[in-house]
Structures are given as C-alpha cells and as structure tokens.
Amino acid sequence: MTATTPGPASGPIVLGVDPEPGPMATAWAADEAERRGLPLRLVHAVPSPAREFRPSDEGSYHKALRARADEALDRAAAEARARHPGLAVTTVVEEDVPAPALCRESARASLVVLGTRRLSRVAEVLSLASVTVPVSAQARCPVVVVLGPEHSTQEPPVVVAGVDGSPASVTALRFALDLAARRGAALRAVRVRPRAAFDRTDPFTAEGELRRALIATTEEPHARHPEVDLTHEVLHGHPVEELARVSEHALAVVVGRRGDGGFTGMRMGSVPHGLLRRARCPVITVPEPPEGGR
Secondary structure (H helix, E strand, O other): OOOOOOOOOOOOEEEEOOOOOOHHHHHHHHHHHHHHOOOEEEEEEEOOHHHHOOHHHOOHHHHHHHHHHHHHHHHHHHHHHHHOOOOOEEEEEEEOOHHHHHHHHHOOOOEEEEOOOOOOHHHHHHOOOOOHHHHHHHOOOOEEEOOOOOOOOOOOOEEEEEOOOOHHHHHHHHHHHHHHHHHOOEEEEEEEEOOOOOOOOOHHHHHHHHHHHHHHHHHHHHHOOOOOOEEEEEEEOOHHHHHHHHHHHOOEEEEEOOOOOOOOOOOOOHHHHHHHHHOOOOEEEEOOOOOOOO
C-alpha cells in the first residue's frame, strides 16, 4: 500500500525521553509501537561538552548529564517492556540539543512521541529545553505530543481531525483515518468557521457550503478506510478554542502543519501551535508529504 503520510512506514516509534519521563508519553509510545508491530526507540539528548562552556569542571558536569540520561532511559525502557514484554526496545543518548536531535531522528521514524513540560510562551521560543514546538514544526514525520490522557469513555471512541481544505489538513485527515481504523474508533472531521465582526454572509448558507466542501474533502480518503464511522461537523468560533473543546472527549486531535519550520521552528500555523497549549488529549501534528508524494 502506498504510504499516505510522511516518514518511513516501517520506521521505529521514537520517544523523546526527558530526565523525568512522563508515564503517559511512555505508555502511548509503547502501545502504538505494539499496535503497529514496530520497534520502540528511546532517545535522550545531552548537550555536547563543546556546548557547555564549563572549562573548570573538566567534564564532570557532562558525565553527570550522561548518567542522568542513562537512568532516565533505563526507567522508560523498563516501563515499556513491563507494558509489552515482547516489544523491541532500544535506547540511545544523542550529544546535541534535544530539538535538533529529535528532528534528525524523525527522518527515519514512523512517529515521534513527546511528553510536555508546558513551558511558557517565551521559553517555547528561546529555551534550549523547548522541544514540543520546534519538533512539531520541523519533524519529517508526524509528531504526537501527549498533553493529556486518551479519552475512551465513548463507544466507539473518537478521533478528531481538524480540516480546513488545505493540502496539509488533507494529509492529516488521511493519518487520522488510519489511526481511527487501527483503534476501532470513529472519526469526527471538524471544520471551524471563525466568527467575524462584520461578516454579512448568511450563516446558514455559509455553513452549508462549508459542510459540502468538508464532505467532498473527506470522500476520497474515507474510501481507503470505509470501516471507519465518519461524521462531519461545522463549528463556529476560534479554531483553537473549538478544537480544544472537542478534544476533551477524544483519543487524539489531528491537525496538519503548514510550512517547513523557520529559524525558530515556529512556522507551524497558529492552530497546531495553540493546541499544544490548550488541548486535553494527545495532539498529532502531521507535515505535508514531500512534493510528488502521497
């Protein structure tokens, strides 16, 4: 089958491991690796001695960081193996700033999975500890940020896909349909119409046009997964607020990424960036496939 999302279909699930790895992110990554029959690769990044600017300690600080990295990786690996005893798990320490290291890993990964420290907006841009925003903006494969637990109380459970008609959102829709099919979940395709103060368009006419466009956008991707129960919904309000609201009852919310990432790694679109702060379930950001790919 032709791949419908960027990244190797058989590449590992890569988990970015913090010094204190979050159990939700580790569990999510291990479960997804088991579900897809893929290996799990645990990665922790430690700045190289050349970046530390600590000539007086003769490398003792770097050695302490390496020891902490090994401890964090061992703990995460033990949790993953306890959850799925047959899972193939490898660990690696990269000598680099975390975000660039994980972006390199993304070139041969099926997914990159991250927890979150919920840094401030300033820290997201300026701190070397910032990972979720720059990796979500620049990775070569879909990136899962486990902001909160999956919500599975509904029957069937629901995956939410934010769709605005752009090529990026269509790629995200394909990923969301595949995810829903793997989980036995329904898919809720959501288009949000922002409220404009001076918009004189008849709201019923506008909603009807958006719904028809949404149905047309989902028709071909849905044909690949006809077993998925698909619903279409047009909401009114701010896209981030509305998608964050519906995320309270979802397994995950999936959105497309616009742009290839700039110097700061912030060229990812306002909606995925906002969801990384507001959503109440895992957020999956999907880049567009390479030119000519599907």
